[in-house]
Amino acid sequence: MTGADLARVVSAGGRGYAWLMRRIAVACAALLAPSAASAAELPFHRSTLDNGLTLIVHEDRSVPVAAVNLVVRVGSRDEERGKTGFAHLFEHLMFMGTRRVPPKMFDAWMEAAGGSNNAWTSADLTDYHETAPPGALGLLLYLEADRLEVLGREIDQAKLDLQRDVVRNERRQQIENVPYGKVELRLPELLYPAGHPYHHPVIGSHEDLEAATVADVRRFFATHYAAANVSLVVAGDVRVDEVRAQVERLFGRLPGGARPARARAGEVPRLPSQVRETLEDKVELAKLTVAYHTPAHFAPDDAELDLFASVACSGKASRLYRALVVDRPLAQSVDCSQQSAQLSSVFQLEIVARAGVSLGEVEAALDSALRGAIDAPPSAAELRRARSQYEHAFVARLEAPAARAKLLNLYEVELGDPGSLDRDLARYRDATREGVARAARTWLGVSGRVVLGVVPAKGRAK
Amino acid sequence: MKRARAFCKVKLGAPLTSLAALAACGGAPEPILVPPPPEPAPVASAGVAAPEDSLGPRPAVPPAAPPSVPTPEVLDGPGGSKIWLLSRPGLPLVSIAAVSRRGASSDPAGKVGVAALTAEMLEQGAGKLDAVAFTAALEEQGARLSSSASRDASVVSAHMLADRFPKVVALLCDAVARPRLAQADFARTHALFVNDVRARGDDPGRVAALVTDAALFGVDSPLGRPIEGTVASAQSLTRADVVAAHRAVWAPEQVTFVVVGDVTTAAVQAALTAGLEGWARAKASPEPAAAAALPTPPRVVAVAREDAPQVVMTVARRSLGPRDEGRAALELVALTLGGSFTSRLNQTLREDHGWTYGARARLAARRAGGAFVARASIRADALGDALRETRRVLDQMAEDGPTAAEIDKAKALSRGETVDTLASRAHTLSALVGFVALDLPPDTLGRDAARQGGATPEVLRALAKQVSSAGATIVLVGPSAAIDAAVQANALGAVERRDADGRPIAAR
Numbered sequence: 001m002t003g004a005d006l007a008r009v010v011s012a013g014g015r016g017y018a019w020l021m022r023r024i025a026v027a028c029a030a031l032l033a034p035s036a037a038s039a040a041e042l043p044f045h046r047s048t049l050d051n052g053l054t055l056i057v058h059e060d061r062s063v064p065v066a067a068v069n070l071v072v073r074v075g076s077r078d079e080e081r082g083k084t085g086f087a088h089l090f091e092h093l094m095f096m097g098t099r100r101v102p103p104k105m106f107d108a109w110m111e112a113a114g115g116s117n118n119a120w121t122s123a124d125l126t127d128y129h130e131t132a133p134p135g136a137l138g139l140l141l142y143l144e145a146d147r148l149e150v151l152g153r154e155i156d157q158a159k160l161d162l163q164r165d166v167v168r169n170e171r172r173q174q175i176e177n178v179p180y181g182k183v184e185l186r187l188p189e190l191l192y193p194a195g196h197p198y199h200h201p202v203i204g205s206h207e208d209l210e211a212a213t214v215a216d217v218r219r220f221f222a223t224h225y226a227a228a229n230v231s232l233v234v235a236g237d238v239r240v241d242e243v244r245a246q247v248e249r250l251f252g253r254l255p256g257g258a259r260p261a262r263a264r265a266g267e268v269p270r271l272p273s274q275v276r277e278t279l280e281d282k283v284e285l286a287k288l289t290v291a292y293h294t295p296a297h298f299a300p301d302d303a304e305l306d307l308f309a310s311v312a313c314s315g316k317a318s319r320l321y322r323a324l325v326v327d328r329p330l331a332q333s334v335d336c337s338q339q340s341a342q343l344s345s346v347f348q349l350e351i352v353a354r355a356g357v358s359l360g361e362v363e364a365a366l367d368s369a370l371r372g373a374i375d376a377p378p379s380a381a382e383l384r385r386a387r388s389q390y391e392h393a394f395v396a397r398l399e400a401p402a403a404r405a406k407l408l409n410l411y412e413v414e415l416g417d418p419g420s421l422d423r424d425l426a427r428y429r430d431a432t433r434e435g436v437a438r439a440a441r442t443w444l445g446v447s448g449r450v451v452l453g454v455v456p457a458k459g460r461a462k
Numbered sequence: 463m464k465r466a467r468a469f470c471k472v473k474l475g476a477p478l479t480s481l482a483a484l485a486a487c488g489g490a491p492e493p494i495l496v497p498p499p500p501e502p503a504p505v506a507s508a509g510v511a512a513p514e515d516s517l518g519p520r521p522a523v524p525p526a527a528p529p530s531v532p533t534p535e536v537l538d539g540p541g542g543s544k545i546w547l548l549s550r551p552g553l554p555l556v557s558i559a560a561v562s563r564r565g566a567s568s569d570p571a572g573k574v575g576v577a578a579l580t581a582e583m584l585e586q587g588a589g590k591l592d593a594v595a596f597t598a599a600l601e602e603q604g605a606r607l608s609s610s611a612s613r614d615a616s617v618v619s620a621h622m623l624a625d626r627f628p629k630v631v632a633l634l635c636d637a638v639a640r641p642r643l644a645q646a647d648f649a650r651t652h653a654l655f656v657n658d659v660r661a662r663g664d665d666p667g668r669v670a671a672l673v674t675d676a677a678l679f680g681v682d683s684p685l686g687r688p689i690e691g692t693v694a695s696a697q698s699l700t701r702a703d704v705v706a707a708h709r710a711v712w713a714p715e716q717v718t719f720v721v722v723g724d725v726t727t728a729a730v731q732a733a734l735t736a737g738l739e740g741w742a743r744a745k746a747s748p749e750p751a752a753a754a755a756l757p758t759p760p761r762v763v764a765v766a767r768e769d770a771p772q773v774v775m776t777v778a779r780r781s782l783g784p785r786d787e788g789r790a791a792l793e794l795v796a797l798t799l800g801g802s803f804t805s806r807l808n809q810t811l812r813e814d815h816g817w818t819y820g821a822r823a824r825l826a827a828r829r830a831g832g833a834f835v836a837r838a839s840i841r842a843d844a845l846g847d848a849l850r851e852t853r854r855v856l857d858q859m860a861e862d863g864p865t866a867a868e869i870d871k872a873k874a875l876s877r878g879e880t881v882d883t884l885a886s887r888a889h890t891l892s893a894l895v896g897f898v899a900l901d902l903p904p905d906t907l908g909r910d911a912a913r914q915g916g917a918t919p920e921v922l923r924a925l926a927k928q929v930s931s932a933g934a935t936i937v938l939v940g941p942s943a944a945i946d947a948a949v950q951a952n953a954l955g956a957v958e959r960r961d962a963d964g965r966p967i968a969a970r
Contacts, residue, residue: 065882111871139520149517169816
C-alpha cells in the first residue's frame with residue numbers, strides 16, 4: 001500500500017454502516033451547498049498485490065450482501081482488425097468453466113449459494129460482477145481466481161462454438177430485431193475512420209465472430225487477462241483484513257507482468273464535413289440521429305456537455321422538447337446525451353418524427369432549436385435544475401453495495417483513484433452557465449457531424 | 463454520465479418470478495436436463511486443502527440467515543386514502559407513489575385505453591402550473607415524476623433527496639388531485655399516444671406480450687385487451703373521457719400512498735395533508751365486473767414478422783392469481799424453469815444448443831388471475847427444435863417437479879431477491895406498489911419469503927403440474943415460413959393468425 005493509499009483509507013475494521021452513512025450525508029450536504037468544501041468520499045482500502053492486481057475493499061454491513069466487481073482493462077477498442085466483437089465474445093467464454101470448475105458449475109455453484117452474476121463489455125472495459133450472501137464471498141473469489149488463472153488455456157472448440165452462437169443470437173435479439181437497431185451498428189462506422197479503435201460496434205460482425213479461433217482466444221487471454229490489468233473491488237458485509245488475506249492467497253499466485261499498452265486519449269476526432277446516410281427499417285415512424293465528436297469521459301467539457309444535454313433534452317421543460325414537441329407537432333420523442341468514453345465521446349441526439357413529418361422538417365427544426373440553445377447560454381434556473389438532477393443521481397447510485405463497488409472500480413480504472421467521488425461531483429457542482437455554453441459552442445457548433453436517418457421500409461411509409 | 467453502449471452476459475430486464483423481485487439476473491437451480499458434469503473440485507472440509515491445487519478446495523458456503531423483512535406502517539391518509547410507510551433513516555433518499563387500484567381493466571366500454579391516456583395527462587401540468595412549468599418545478603427539486611397505468615392500477619411516483627420531500631409531494635398531490643387536463647395539452651398528448659400505439663407493432667417483444675394476453679384472456683376482455691387499446695380506439699378518446707376517467711380512477715378511497723425512505727411519519731402525514739387539502743372524499747368507483755367465462759385459449763397463435771432473424775416464442779397458460787394458495791410456492795417452480803441463468807429452459811435453449819440469447823419463465827400476476835409465461839427469442843431456423851425442447855422441459859417439470867437441489871437453490875435465490883429488493887428504496891417501493899395493485903397485504907414480502915422457505919417437495923411437485931405444455935397456448939412472432947415449418951414439425955395442428963393488436967386476422 002502506498003502512502004497515498006494510506007492517506008485515503010478512511011474505514012477501519014469494526015466500523016459499521018451508521019458511520020458510513022454519516023460520511024455520505026456529509027457529502028450530500030456539501031453538494032447541496034456549492035460554496036462549502038465537499039468531503040465526499042466512499043471509504044475504501046486500496047492495495048496492490050505483488051503481481052500488479054489492484055484490490056479495493058469497501059465495508060458496509062447494513063445489508064447482508066457481498067458484492068464483487070472485477071474489471072479487466074480491455075474492450076472492443078483493443079480488438080485486432082478482422083476480430084471485431086472478440087472482447088465481448090471472450091466475456092461470454094469466461095463463464096464456460098475449467099478443469100477445477102467444470103462446465104456449467106461456475107453459475108451452478110454460485111446460484112446454489114444464493115448468488116448471481118453478470119458481466120458487460122464496452123469499447124473500453126470488461127466488467128464482471130457478482131453478489132451473494134456474505135458467507136459465499138470465499139466461493140465468489142475462488143471462482144474468479146480460477147478463471148483468471150487458467151480459463152484461457154483451457155478453452156476448446158466446443159466452448160467457443162457454443163458461445164459464438166449465443167453472441168450472434170444476442171446481436172439478433174438486441175440489435176437486428178428491434179426498431180432502429182441498425183443505427184447502433186452503422187453510427188460508429190460513420191463517426192470514426194477505419195482503423196480507429198472505436199470504428200466498429202462492440203458486438204462485432206457475424207463474419208468476424210464466425211472467424212474467431214481457439215488460438216485467438218488463447219492469445220487474447222494471455223495478452224489482456226494479466227493480473228496487472230485487473231482491478232478487483234469487494235464491497236458489502238465483509239471485513240477488510242479477511243478479504244485481503246483471501247485475495248492474497250487466491251490471486252497472489254497469478255503471474256505478474258506489464259499492463260498491455262493501449263491507445264490513449266488524444267485529440268478529439270474531427271469530421272471535416274457533414275456525413276449523411278439514410279437507412280430503411282421495419283418501423284412506422286422515421287427517426288433522425290445526429291452525432292458530434294466530443295471530449296473523453298472526465299476530460300474538460302465532458303460534465304458541461306452532460307449538463308447541456310439536460311438543459312436541451314431532459315424533460316418537458318427542455319429547450320429541444322419544447323421546440324419539437326410542445327411548440328410544434330414535429331417529434332414523437334426527443335433524446336440527447338453525452339455518451340462518455342475513455343478515448344473520446346459522442347454527443348448524440350435522437351429524434352423520432354411524428355407520423356407524416358419528414359426527416360427534413362425534423363432536421364431543420366432541430367438545427368434551429370440546437371442553434372438557439374447554443375447561442376443562448378442556459379439560464380441560472382436551467383442550470384440549477386440540471387444540477388439538481390445530477391445531485392439526486394449521485395446519491396441514488398450510492399445505495400446498494402454492488403453499485404458502490406462498480407463506482408469505485410470505475411474511478412480506479414478511469415482516473416487511477418477510487419476516491420474520486422468528490423472530484424466527479426465537483427465537475428457538476430462547479431460548472432457555470434458560461435462554461436456550459438462554451439462547451440456546447442465548441443463541440444456542437446460545428447459543421448462536422450453525422451446525420452443518420454431511418455425511414456420506414458417501402459410499403460410501410462406513413 | 464450516460465455511458466456508451468455495453469453488452470451483457472445476460473439481458474437485464476423485468477422481474478422474473480417473485481412479485482417483488484427486481485434483480486433481472488437472479489439465480490436458480492442446478493439443471494437436471496444436461497449430461498452429468500465432470501467431477502467437481504472437492505469442497506473444503508475441516509480446513510484441509512488438497513495439496514496439489516494452488517487454490518485449495520472449493521470454499522464451503524454456510525447457509526444464509528433468512529432476511530429480516532420489515533413491514534410498512536399503515537396509516538389513514540387524506541380523504542379516506544391509506545398510507546403505507548416504510549421509514550428508513552440513513553441515506554437521504556425518499557421514494558413515494560400514489561397508487562389507485564383502478565387501471566386499464568376498469569376502462570369503460572368503448573373507452574379502451576383511457577386509463578393509460580389519463581396517466582399520461584397527469585404529467586402535463588397540475589395546480590397552477592402548465593406542463594412545462596410543472597416539469598421545471600420538479601426538476602428544480604432534482605425529482606422526476608412518472609405516471610403510468612397497468613391493467614390493475616394507476617401509479618404516480620417520484621424519487622427525491624430527503625430534504626426535498628415536502629415540495630415534491632406537493633407537486634405529486636397536485637398531479638393526482640388537481641391535474642389541469644387542458645385542451646392544448648390533451649391535443650398534444652393524445653397525438654403522441656396514438657402514434658405510440660401505431661408504432662407498438664414495431665417491437666416484437668411488445669407484440670409477443672400483448673398477443674399472449676389477448677390469446678389467454680380474450681382480446682376484447684378487460685383482462686386480455688391491449689392496455690392502450692388500438693389505433694382506432696385511441697383516436698376516438700376525447701378530453702371529456704379523460705376528465706371522467708380521472709374522477710373515477712383517483713377517487714381517494716381507492717388510493718394508497720406508498721412511501722419508503724429517510725422520512726418520518728409526521729413528515730409524511732403533514733406533507734400529504736397539506737398537499738391534498740380540499741381533496742373531496744369520494745367513494746371508490748365500482749370494481750370492474752368479474753370476467754364472464756373466459757374463452758378457451760387457442761393452441762397456436764402466429765403473428766407475421768417477415769424477414770425477422772428470430773422468432774419470439776412464448777408458451778403460456780392461465781395460472782394462479784396473487785391471492786391463491788400456493789402462488790408464492792409456484793413462483794419457485796417458475797424460477798427453477800426460467801428465473802435464473804442455470805434455470806432449465808435457459809440451460810437447454812441457450813447453453814446446450816445455442817439457439818437463443820436467453821430464456822425466461824415467470825408468473826405474471828394480475829388481480830383477477832395470473833399466467834405462467836415462458837419466453838425466448840429463437841433463431842428462426844431453430845424454432846422447430848426449440849419448440850420441441852421447450853415443451854419437453856415443461857412437461858418433465860410437470861411430471862417430476864423440481865429436484866431437491868433445485869428446491870434448495872430456488873429458495874436461496876429467492877432469499878437473495880428479497881435482500882436485493884430491500885437494498886434499494888426504489889426497489890422496495892416498486893414491490894409495495896405491486897402489492898397495493900394486487901390487493902395484497904403490506905406484509906406480503908415477508909409472508910412470501912416465509913412461504914417459499916417452508917415449501918416442501920410434495921407441495922412443489924403438486925404445483926408443478928400447472929406448468930405442463932399440454933393445454934398451453936403457444937404464441938410465435940416471426941417469419942411465417944419458419945413458424946409454419948416448426949408447427950408442422952411439432953404436429954401442433956392449425957395456426958390461428960393474428961395481427962399485432964392480438965386480433966384474429968380472419969375475423970376482421
